Amino acid sequence: MLRFIVRRLLVTIPTILVVISLTWVLIKLAPGNFYSGEKRLPPAIEKNIREKYGLDKPWLQQYGKTMWSILRLDFGTSLRYEGQSVNSIIKNSLPVSAAIGLLAYLLALIVGVTAGSIAALKHNTRWDYGSMALAMLGISVPNFVLGPILVLIFSLTLYWLPPSRWAGFPSRNLILPVLTLSALQMAYIARLTRAGMLEVLRSDYIRTARAKGLSERDVVLKHALRGGLMPVISYTGPALAFLLTGTVVVEKIFALPGLGNYFIQASLNRDEPLIIGIVAFIAMTLLLMNLLVDIAYAYLDPRVRYQ
């Protein structure tokens, strides 16, 4: 097990470095920079500022400096939001994204696993077709269409829920963003669960469980789900990535001050330290989460360890 973890770490850490370096190279290769926007600074002032942020040094030196500061988890200062460090921006915006993302994933897991199991247990019945058609709908309706339509119905027509803005953690403002974000994941998880369960339900050990007279409830909950949910567990990694890109759109639709919104703004403003900082943070979080999922998977399914 330890060898497995070490081997995965040996892949994960270089991958994080590659993502950060790639972003850095893209930013440096691109024409123009933060100061070449609409508001031109007098050349003398621009020169001073560039010196202050070390932007006048040779590339290699800048790269070394960036990488060194990332290693120390200190992402520098934002060019756009003067006086704010990238770390403090991440610290303030992360709870917003994390709250919606995790709630959405939880909701998707509960609904998706339930719907997928029902579809598999009632294979080729109305339940199966119905939930799979709904799942297909969830996969096909883009979240930037679903979100506004939900707002239109529940906020602007029925006046049940607030249409946007952040109002702290447990608040009614979270309902619509979370629903919007989780629809796609719900659909994927339902389809994965159904496929996994269908395969497991045909296997010999389920026949054995039934043959020895276990109740259907025990067969499903104690035996079938354990094997049938393996695809769902291995999907956690991609799910996190999807949730992350989903939050970018959801935060924009619902005007939430999350990580995604800052990232979009930073990309549009060419706020280099903020872009690098957020990319580095996202890459680290995502890949470390993937690592944890892999370890959990290897723990649950010993065959994986020896591959």
Next chain:
Amino acid sequence: MSNKPDHDDLIHTPPEMAIAEADVRPAEAGEFVRGSSLWRDAWRRLLKNKLAVFGLVVVVIVTIASVIGPTVIKNTFGFTPDYIPSHDVKLSRSYPPFTGPDGEFSWLHPMGTDNAGRDQLARVLQGGQISLFVGVISTLVSLLIGVTYGAIAGYFGGRIDNVMMRIVDVLYSLPYVIVVIVLLSMFRSQTPRGQLILLFIALGSISWLTMARIVRGQVLSLKNQEFVLAARATGVSGTRIIFRHLVPNTLGPVIVYATLTIPQIMLTEAFLSFLGFGVQAPLASWGSLAADGIQSIGIFPWQLIFPGVTMALTLFSLNFLGDGLRDALDPQTRSV
């Protein structure tokens, strides 16, 4: 997802038996028994799947409407998708579907007009052109990369295969969309056409991974068969074996997966355009139309609903078509 009640049986019987089962009938004396090709069988199975047929019909209709629609509207009513009736202040406003400037019923704008008074139907159809175009071209880019990569890894096997597939594994876990957003915003092209090409490359280069895996798997199982051995024995070169003997045999799964890649890429394109990193004005895609529409969702909901629903319907149909094709072409693979 399966729509055929006999699906369970199809999985457990070998494919050749499953196919034969459908129409086994002893040949009568003197009757010429026509062989049934894999493709004909697949087509017949596809036609039995109602949802897949529905998907196929919708995709064909949307494609034809998008391609010829704007021209037809121009020749019939005389306005292009970006025609702004600036001569009349009353006309350059957003009107609901089937409504004229005085609130009366009118056939002129079945999807209403946008803030500048442009016809929504024409704009949605033109947006469809771009969305479908991006979907298809980027899928071709990803096909090119994925098939080549997967075939090479599968054919050479051993250490080469190991390294190549490990790279794919690593790439799988990257937060692509984030890198693509950086790429698109940093290299923002001055011309819409340039941005479109950038989009093809960006989208194509992030979606070939699964294709590479599928093709590699297929090639691995094909390369030890007699026809490859025969080709090798007669001195055919490696490249030629890969592209003339192995790749054509992977066509079934490749087509299935390509059909499923198109909606995924269209979705990513819409996502990027929605955020303002994708296609640029004056070009519009369904994503950028929806982004325009969301500005005034409370007052002019039709500006978001029409491009959004058209897109959802198209993606829905493409997904069903892809699923149906998979069931028809290789009933044995099950995946989500």
